[in-house]
Amino acid sequence: MLSRTAANLYWIGRYMERAEFTTRLMEATLRLSSLSYGVDAARAAWVSALAVVGRGPPPGEATTQGATAFNVCRTLALDDDNPNSVRSTLSKARDNARSARNALTAEVWEAINRAWLDIRDRTSPGGVQTTLSLIDSLKANSRGFEGALVRMLRHEAFWFMRLGSAIERGDNTARLLDVKYYLLLPKSEKIGGALDRDQWTAILETVSARNAYRLLYQAALKPWLVADMLVFRDELPRSIVGASSEVVDLLADIGGRTGRQGEADRQARLRHSRLIENNIEAVFSDGLHEFLRAYIAENNRLDAAISQQFRFP
Template sequence: MLSRTASSLYWIGRYVERAEFTSRLIEATLRLDALSARPAGQAAWESALLVTAADAGFAATGLPNEPQAVSGYLTLSPENPSSIRSCLDAARSNAKSVRTALTRDAWETINRAWLGLRGLATTGGYEETLRLIDMIRAETRGFEGALHRMLRNEAYAFIGLGAAIERADNTARLIDVKYHLLLPEGEKVGGVIDRDQWTTILHTVSANTAYRWLYRNGLKPWQVTEMLVLRPEMPRSLAGATDEIVSHLAFIGRRLGRQGEADRMARRRQATLSRTAIDSIFGQGLHEYLEGFVVENAQLDRAIAQQFRFG
């Protein structure tokens, strides 16, 4: 496989995963804002910008921190490189360059999602935004379904590898923003707003039911954190994403005969996570732990690019 082909497949996985995550984040934030007192709603939109690292770019626009302005920036803004429109533009561009490596279903889901945003200047009001987000989520879920029906070859593995790297980064940022920054000043930990926001996190990663299956004693922040960091059976957890990264790298290594620093880094992280307890994470500081994880994930991304000579 050519390096530029591998790179395009990897970034298709990253961009589609990012588009889906952002759509889930917008939906969850809309619902929290509709149900919460004003301070919680405003903090939720601020957190959505922070999670997607779009806070500085949004501030530069001079727009007010209001639901329609923030959701529009996260969904449609071509100036925001992490907006859903930007992600789908990039995913479609990469997909066009490797069209023969994708199934018809995989290509059509990306193309339909892109067409669904073409020509839109605004997300509209609450209901219109939710309908738009539902459309995007349906297409990104369709892409995931098409991916699972693909031949298990290098193309499949590079797309899955990119998606897993992106998923790990998104989940780490989501937990960090909630725990470190989100609760409004004067609100107590464990209060109504705090519980609403932890519930929003579970909704964003589609884990409400999974949490109830794993934990029987109600919503506890440390248990949400444990599930999303250390439980490998949770696909969007840091441990689950890391297991997937190790698996895809091992498969690619067997098929292409190319292993290196990326494999070693991923296996080290997998071994470390398997030995880690939630108490030790809180003991060293959750923010510091997650910040370190995000940095390490970026290093792993660079190691993958170097190992497979992405252009």
């Protein structure tokens, strides 16, 4: 496979995963902001959503005045100047899919193209119900892509797209969890209160893990258990360990087929070994924020190593 085609496939995986995550982030924040905790709490929730995707103000800066549901949903879904908006990421996924068209099945191409066409001409997220309708449509398109992808032949095209998805998934979960601990809860609210509980519930909904939490812990919602699940439970595909394990396996699959192994494999295995030897108590002791920022930086280095190992242009 040409290096350019491999890069196209890898970035299809990253962009489609990012589009789905941003869609789920919008949905969870919209539902959280609709609860009766006041205007300030609603604005804080929308500021946090922007911060997760790198569009919010630095933590501690009081710039929440324009953080309304309409403005933030427009930024997250439709803003062409936001490189992480759903429309921007779907557009880039489609461009990469066009370049790698011969490596894709008809179903995968149609799913990506359908997702792009569905949002291409949208000019406004509309009111709450219209926005929820848009979100449902985007989620359906993401499921269509995932369904088409799992039916592909297991070879380089499939593995490179899944590799991009896994790298993106770990990054998204780390950013989401970091923002919750660093920014989301207003200073006037107590930890463990109703707002704190609903924010953790919104995070579980963002990563589609509300029922998974009940199955794994069979306990009332506790922040440290949510953090444990999102970081260390490999049964959850969106956990940091789950994404890390998938990256190791996918690089091994690609290396076994192509014979091309190197620094990316070494970094991925080393990272996964450190993660599975750690635990949530040690992470909290050393600082969750520091752990998550270190993981995000390490994930970026691994992304660069993958690009170099497979000679992405």
